[in-house]
Amino acid sequence: xxxNLPFLSCAVLTLLAAIAAMTLRNxxxxxxCAAASFAGLAAIYLQLNAEFVGFAQILVYVxxxxxxxxxxxxxxxxxxxxxxxxxxxxxxxxxxxxxxxxLSALVxxxxxxxxxxxxxxxxxxAPVAAxxxxxxxxxxxxxxxIGLLLTAALLGGVVIAMREKPARKxxxxxxxxxxxxxxxxx
Amino acid sequence: MLGSGIIRGFIExxxxxxxxxxxxxxxxxxxYPEERLAQPESARIMPFLVFDGADPKAGLRCTACTIxxxxxxxxCIYIIKDAVKKPDxxxxxxxxxxxxxxxxxxxxxxxxxxxVCPFDSIKMxxxxxxxxxxxxxxxxxHKEQLAKPNEYFRKxxxxxxxxxxxxxxxxxxxxxAKARAAAAAAAAxxxxSSPKPGPPPKVPAPVPEHAEVxx
Amino acid sequence: xxxxxxxxxxxxxxxxxxxxxxLTTIAxxxxxGRMQNRFGPNRVGPFGxxxxxxxxxxxxxxxxxxxxxxxxxxxxxxxxxxxxxxWLNFAVLPFGDHVVAARFDAGLLFFFxxxxxxxxxxxxxxxxxxxxxxxxxxxxxxxxxxxxxxPLVLSTVTVVMMAGSLSLTDIVDAxxxxxxxxxxxxxxxxxxxxxxxxxxxxxxxxxxxxxxFDLPEGExxxxxxxxxxxxxxxxxxxxxxEYLGLFAVTGLGVTLFLGGWHAPVKALAWAPSIFWFAxxxxxxxxxxxxxxxxxxxxxxDQLLAFAWRFLVPLTLINIAAAAAWxxxxxxxxxxxxxxxxxxxxxxxxxxxxxxxxxxxxxxxALRKYTYAE
Amino acid sequence: MNIPLAHYLILSALLFSVGFAxxxxxxxxxxxxxxxxxxxxxxxxxxxxxxxxxxHPEALTGVMFVIFSIAIAAAEAAVGLALVxxxxxxxxxxxxxxxDALRG
Numbered sequence: 001x002x003x004n005l006p007f008l009s010c011a012v013l014t015l016l017a018a019i020a021a022m023t024l025r026n027x028x029x030x031x032x033c034a035a036a037s038f039a040g041l042a043a044i045y046l047q048l049n050a051e052f053v054g055f056a057q058i059l060v061y062v063x064x065x066x067x068x069x070x071x072x073x074x075x076x077x078x079x080x081x082x083x084x085x086x087x088x089x090x091x092x093x094x095x096x097x098x099x100x101x102x103l104s105a106l107v108x109x110x111x112x113x114x115x116x117x118x119x120x121x122x123x124x125x126a127p128v129a130a131x132x133x134x135x136x137x138x139x140x141x142x143x144x145x146i147g148l149l150l151t152a153a154l155l156g157g158v159v160i161a162m163r164e165k166p167a168r169k170x171x172x173x174x175x176x177x178x179x180x181x182x183x184x185x186x
Numbered sequence: 187m188l189g190s191g192i193i194r195g196f197i198e199x200x201x202x203x204x205x206x207x208x209x210x211x212x213x214x215x216x217x218y219p220e221e222r223l224a225q226p227e228s229a230r231i232m233p234f235l236v237f238d239g240a241d242p243k244a245g246l247r248c249t250a251c252t253i254x255x256x257x258x259x260x261x262c263i264y265i266i267k268d269a270v271k272k273p274d275x276x277x278x279x280x281x282x283x284x285x286x287x288x289x290x291x292x293x294x295x296x297x298x299x300x301x302v303c304p305f306d307s308i309k310m311x312x313x314x315x316x317x318x319x320x321x322x323x324x325x326x327x328h329k330e331q332l333a334k335p336n337e338y339f340r341k342x343x344x345x346x347x348x349x350x351x352x353x354x355x356x357x358x359x360x361x362x363a364k365a366r367a368a369a370a371a372a373a374a375x376x377x378x379s380s381p382k383p384g385p386p387p388k389v390p391a392p393v394p395e396h397a398e399v400x401x
Numbered sequence: 402x403x404x405x406x407x408x409x410x411x412x413x414x415x416x417x418x419x420x421x422x423x424l425t426t427i428a429x430x431x432x433x434g435r436m437q438n439r440f441g442p443n444r445v446g447p448f449g450x451x452x453x454x455x456x457x458x459x460x461x462x463x464x465x466x467x468x469x470x471x472x473x474x475x476x477x478x479x480x481x482x483x484x485x486x487x488w489l490n491f492a493v494l495p496f497g498d499h500v501v502a503a504r505f506d507a508g509l510l511f512f513f514x515x516x517x518x519x520x521x522x523x524x525x526x527x528x529x530x531x532x533x534x535x536x537x538x539x540x541x542x543x544x545x546x547x548x549x550x551x552p553l554v555l556s557t558v559t560v561v562m563m564a565g566s567l568s569l570t571d572i573v574d575a576x577x578x579x580x581x582x583x584x585x586x587x588x589x590x591x592x593x594x595x596x597x598x599x600x601x602x603x604x605x606x607x608x609x610x611x612x613x614f615d616l617p618e619g620e621x622x623x624x625x626x627x628x629x630x631x632x633x634x635x636x637x638x639x640x641x642x643e644y645l646g647l648f649a650v651t652g653l654g655v656t657l658f659l660g661g662w663h664a665p666v667k668a669l670a671w672a673p674s675i676f677w678f679a680x681x682x683x684x685x686x687x688x689x690x691x692x693x694x695x696x697x698x699x700x701x702d703q704l705l706a707f708a709w710r711f712l713v714p715l716t717l718i719n720i721a722a723a724a725a726w727x728x729x730x731x732x733x734x735x736x737x738x739x740x741x742x743x744x745x746x747x748x749x750x751x752x753x754x755x756x757x758x759x760x761x762x763x764x765x766a767l768r769k770y771t772y773a774e
Numbered sequence: 775m776n777i778p779l780a781h782y783l784i785l786s787a788l789l790f791s792v793g794f795a796x797x798x799x800x801x802x803x804x805x806x807x808x809x810x811x812x813x814x815x816x817x818x819x820x821x822x823x824x825x826x827x828x829x830h831p832e833a834l835t836g837v838m839f840v841i842f843s844i845a846i847a848a849a850e851a852a853v854g855l856a857l858v859x860x861x862x863x864x865x866x867x868x869x870x871x872x873x874d875a876l877r878g
Contacts, residue, residue, distance in 0.1 A: 003776060004776070004777055007777050007781070011781075011785045014785070014789065015785070015788055015789065015792070018789055018792045018793065018812050019792055021796070021805075021808055021812070022792055022793070022795060022796030022799075022800065022805070022808075022809060022812075023796075027802060027804060027805065030804075030805055030808060031804075031808065034808045034811065034812065037789075037812065037815075038811075038815065041789075041815050041818075041819060044782075044785075044819065044822075045819075045822055048782075048822050048823065048825075048826045049826060050822050050825070050826070050837055050840070052837070052841075053818075053822060053837055053840050053841060053844075056841060056844055057818075057844060060844050060845075060847070060848050061811070061815075061844075061847075064848060064851075065811060065847070065848060065851045068851055068852060068855050069804060069807070069808060069851070069855065071855075072804055072855040072858055072859060073804055075859055075862070076804065076858060076859065076862040076868045088799050088800060088801065090871075092799060095795060095798045095799040096795060096799070098794075098795075098798065099791050099792075099794050099795035099798070099799075100791070102790070102791055102794055103787060103788065103790075103791035106787035106790065106791070107784055107787050110780050110783045110784055110787065111780070111784075116778065116779045116780040116783060117778045117779070117780050118778060118779065118827070119776055119777075119778055124825070124826060124831030124832065126825075126831075126834055126837045130832075130834060131834060131837060131838070131841070134834050134838060135838070135841075139838055139842075142838075142842055146842055146845045146846070149845075149846065149849055150845060150848070150849050152849075153848075153849035153850075153852050153853050154852070156853050156856070157852040157853050157855075157856040158856075160853070160856040160857055160859075160860045
């Protein structure tokens with residue numbers, strides 16, 4: 001039981017943070033809880049010997065995605081929630097029912113199949129050098145595609161979020177000519 | 187090229203860094219409690235009262251005219267006239283203050299009191315280490331604490347003091363001459379020509395000169 | 402690693418870098434003073450060396466003020482979130498021969514992943530204070546940290562490529578031999594390493610919020626930014642976290658570019674390895690202080706333009722220069738070394754001049770006033 | 775280390791359900807995006823768990839999949855949040871129920 005403690009604590013942290021992220025009213029709290037949930041998952045990856053993935057998870061999710069979410073919340077004035085405003089959809093119980101059905105559909109096969117209750121036989125490692133080698137040989141095409149995708153996403157993100165320039169007006173000098181006339185008249 | 191100015195800046199600070207250890211002139215700091223900067227003559231912090239001679243009570247120049255009290259912008263001067271008069275430097279009987287208080291926690295050091303004083307009594311001090319742990323009584327200065335000898339004033343503002351002293355000595359000589367003339371006139375057999383001494387020789391309030399000195 | 406050794410590492414790192422924090426604060430103030438022709442603090446103790454103690458007493462006895470409208474929980478945990486992960490950075494730094502707390506296979510990735518937590522902490526501090534200056538400071542800090550993380554990581558990519566490993570101990574080992582029999586083969590002594598080190602230093606300065614990139618805490622503009630509503634112990638924690646971040650990134654710079662704990666020349670290799678690390682570390686910290694004394698603060702648009710239009714392209718070009726250096730290693734003709742140097746210097750130098758010129762935007766045009774003739 | 779594979783899978787299922795419920799129930803588009811990220815992470819956990827417990831861990835298939843998935847998730851988050859900002863700029867709201875211009 002004691003040896004399970006790291007896993008249990010990380011799992012509880014991840015789940016609680018995820019639930020909090022989905023239920024809290026204040027959006028900034030939601031985003032920070034989501035970041036905590038991502039970090040808990042990274043810890044579970046580390047326990048599963050997936051060192052590289054765990055660090056990449058922290059770097060990308062906690063370092064980048066969480067910050068992006070927080071930025072968006074601030075840019076869309078999401079952090080000032082009015083007191084009486086509903087944050088949940090009106091069809092709360094239908095949605096919860098659907099989610100429960102999804103959960104049971106996922107969990108039922110897991111509990112039924114005996115082969116999933118086995119303990120790990122080996123102690124596999126994922127050394128960085130091996131990951132790099134595989135990336136550059138077997139998975140080189142997906143890697144290049146990802147590079148293209150990231151570039152496209154970067155450009156797309158910039159273009160979508162870019163403020164449209166107001167239509168250029170001809171440069172007029174509104175109050176000047178009349179004032180000169182007035183001064184002449186005077 | 188980008189960076190050349192940055193490198194020049196780095197060289198400059200490095201020169202300062204090394205130079206401040208080599209030459210003492212580079213360090214402009216005055217290490218205050220040990221070293222002190224000499225105060226310029228026109229420095230002014232708080233007002234004080236000048237007295238002539240050795241006795242602060244007898245020699246106090248103040249005549250309790252309350253001009254300073256009325257002019258003081260933050261109203262930090264408080265004067266009560268004494269019933270007993272005393273002679274001033276030309277021997278004329280003048281009022282004197284019974285109470286002369288300045289609350290220097292209110293005083294803003296503007297020097298208007300010194301500007302308007304027609305008797306050269308109130309002048310600006312240069313003491314600035316006035317902080318105290320006590321809030322009220324320390325900062326309410328009474329006549330006794332405010333009165334400082336003329337020598338002190340001479341030391342602080344030599345040119346102003348010299349000018350004042352010269353004027354007062356002249357006044358005194360004039361007054362004595364007048365008194366002698368009056369005595370002679372009194373001795374002469376023509377009493378009705380001047381039955382009473384005229385209005386006292388008005389001491390000209392030397393506001394412009396003071397202003398120049400003070401600034 | 403036995404638990405005893407682990408505890409020894411933890412206590413050692415906390416003691417050494419904790420006291421380094423105290424020493425750096427006083428050294429920084431003294432050095433800044435001298436560079437501005439002042440004395441610097443010299444009152445507490447002989448030559449003022451006890452000033453950190455006085456500062457600590459002052460900080461810890463101050464009242465801890467929490468704004469009434471603040472988000473109390475986030476306001477409380479933000480300094481902890483900033484300071485706690487920073488200590489983890491030191492775990493992967495090799496301080497000496499076999500002196501490293503954790504030999505991660507992906508040590509460099511670990512380092513950058515841990516550094517990412519500080520951005521969230523800064524945001525938490527700024528947002529939870531419910532103060533517009535705090536929020537502005539936090540937004541500036543995040544924009545700056547995200548922008549400069551890219552050149553910071555990219556400038557280390559060359560080192561990783563040359564060493565062929567993300568492990569910091571392997572990177573140090575790759576710089577262990579001596580050229581010509583006496584000069585250390587540090588990455589600094591290659592054209593791409595020299596350029597990469599400069600880019601790394603600039604990005605590291607911005608990443609640790611130090612002058613001239615200290616505009617998240619610009620006192621004159623946004624009253625210390627996200628630190629506005631912090632006082633006493635929490636402020637001290639922020640201060641500590643910032644300096645520890647600087648130390649960590651300095652240690653990384655020493656490890657990646659200055660040969661880690663290796664001596665600069667072979668004749669000096671007899672000195673203990675930790676001494677060499679400490680010496681390089683102190684020298685780099687001095688450079689940071691020197692920069693603070695010299696350079697004025699940037700504007701936000703200048704800052705971001707500098708990152709995206711200058712540093713990021715240059716770091717990418719630097720990778721190309723490193724590739725050129727690597728693939729010309731087999732050249733055996735007379736003067737091959739000089740040719741390689743010239744080639745790589747040209748690859749980096751021309752874009753440097755060109756990008757630097759574009760950054761300035763040509764000569765400043767005469768300003769024309771439309772309405773005020 | 776005696777945790778069976780099923781525990782990780784159940785954790786992953788729970789995480790997925792939480793993210794799913796949030797994504798379909800919350801009104802704010804940003805929270806919907808957070809829910810989607812949680813679902814993606816749940817899937818990633820499955821990949822890592824199966825890699826760890828699978829018969830051929832040396833092939834690194836699960837790890838590679840997660841690495842690519844994380845990269846795609848980063849791109850997805852960037853574009854998704856940019857969309858949210860663009861929508862906010864046009865409609866001054868990010869409540870998904872009010873963005874119904876295409877409703878028939």
